[in-house]
């Protein structure tokens with residue numbers, strides 16, 4: 001006789017009573033599935049970051065060995081379900097609503113099914129002596145994720161960082177057809193209760209409530225027997241009502257508390273786990289076994305012999321369905337999960353993953369023909385059944401009109417996509433599809449906004465960097481200008497960080513600034529540059545008359561071409577004047593010889609320098625001197641030389 005539940009039930013709003021069809025697959029005990037030819041192990045079988053392969057093609061691995069490591073906190077490792085050889089690491093089609101491919105490790109079993117010589121962590125059969133942290137570390141290393149279908153890494157839910165008052169085990173399993181938890185609770189209740197004890201110890205929680213729907217009497221009996229010595233673990237029988245298995249709905253039924261919008265059960269001091277998940281934690285901690293298999297329901301009217309199986313992860317679904325006698329013709333729908341919240345599979349050539357609880361093949365005749373959607377008649381039926389207390393018809397209008405903000409304000413994200421509203425809608429409006437569309441659009445817009453914000457920040461940072469660089473260049477230019485002016489005036493060079501000084505006119509007699517090597521070097525460099533560029537010599541320098549001087553301006557001077565030719569001739573004449581005479585050159589430079597050319601240029605520079613130094617110290621500055629920086633430099637050099645000579649005379 002089933003013991004009376006000592007816990008008061010509260011129930012939840014809305015919901016539906018559906019034909020459960022669970023008896024299809026519960027007539028036989030859990031079956032075993034032989035190893036397939038190849039196991040396909042997706043690197044992402046959970047919510048969060050994909051794992052990173054630890055093995056390479058050709059490696060030989062043992063059962064229980066880690067083949068991929070977690071990346072980040074919300075991630076989970078992948079283990080070899082049997083011994084064998086890695087034959088590929090490549091994208092394969094995986095069970096996902098998108099139907100896209102994802103990276104997988106492909107393992108070819110060797111048939112020996114050999115375990116590792118020792119587990120990758122030390123098992124703790126006496127878990128009561130272990131700390132909560134030790135248990136969490138093992139749960140993470142064992143790759144345990146929520147086996148109810150959400151596949152959230154369990155170690156995070158074992159490390160809540162807050163006081164936990166109640167652990168709730170979600171054994172409601174409310175979706176029609178699915179019976180894997182029911183069979184597990186019936187056949188392995190002792191292992192589930194062991195796992196509950198381990199999790200309670202890790203959380204430091206004082207009590208556990210196991211919620212089981214009243215359509216699973218065998219499971220209720222088995223669990224009640226298994227935990228009869230644990231006064232703080234209670235089996236609570238709840239009414240069969242879809243979606244009782246929703247986390248928020250079960251909490252409301254058992255604790256009478258409503259999880260706040262956008263909140264977590266932890267906000268109420270509650271943590272929820274699936275029976276299969278706590279069993280896996282118990283085996284990992286006490287036996288050192290990673291998560292390499294799970295129970296899966298293979299059912300539906302299109303399956304020859306529906307049944308529950310213990311399946312190695314990575315087993316192709318086709319191999320699994322063959323163990324159930326294969327398909328009876330072409331199914332009308334092929335789903336992973338139940339008929340309410342499952343998603344369509346492209347075919348059976350995808351592997352079983354940690355989140356697979358059911359492979360459902362529905363016969364064509366069992367599928368309701370979907371009549372064409374009609375306009376909403378505002379009957380309010382959808383509001384009556386919504387377990388999240390939403391306004392489904394208003395959400396539909398806003399989603400349809402793309403008024404996403406209004407939909408969000410109506411708590412769109414509290415919708416658990418249970419489908420109750422769509423089932424009762426007399427207008428056959430595919431309401432859930434509108435909600436999924438709105439959620440996807442909102443997520444996409446948020447992602448776009450995040451990217452735009454990041455791009456704007458990058459742009460602003462770039463502008464700031466360019467401004468910084470420009471400022472630095474400006475300051476460097478000002479410092480250089482000040483140093484040049486100081487060199488001309490003979491004043492001490494200002495320090496690099498000094499404010500730029502205004503260029504001062506060269507004094508007639510320069511002080512001892514001539515000793516400054518920087519100023520001397522700069523003046524020398526400028527004189528060299530002027531000679532090199534063949535700038536016409538200042539008027540005060542005694543040179544041969546330029547072409548412009550020998551050829552007075554003619555009317556043709558108004559012609560820009562004629563002016564350019566005249567200027568070129570003038571430059572050539574100046575260059576020739578600065579160049580050494582053939583007698584000074586040991587040999588004429590060959591026109592094509594770059595070495596000879598360089599020697600000639602150096603000589604020209606030297607001659608120009610010599611010509612500059614021959615200027616009489618008292619030569620008056622001409623108008624062109626005042627304007628031409630070269631002439632200015634020469635004048636400054638002359639002034640400095642005169643000052644030096646004067647000083648030498650005085651000393652003598």
Ligand code: SF4
Pocket residue numbers: 375376377378379380381382383392393396421424425426427428429
């Ligand atoms: S059940 Fe359908 S028809 Fe009725 S109010 Fe809701 S959306 Fe409109």
Ligand code: SF4
Pocket residue numbers: 382385386387388389390391392414415416417418419420421422431432435
């Ligand atoms: S699908 Fe969403 S809106 Fe519809 S009944 Fe379920 S929770 Fe409510």
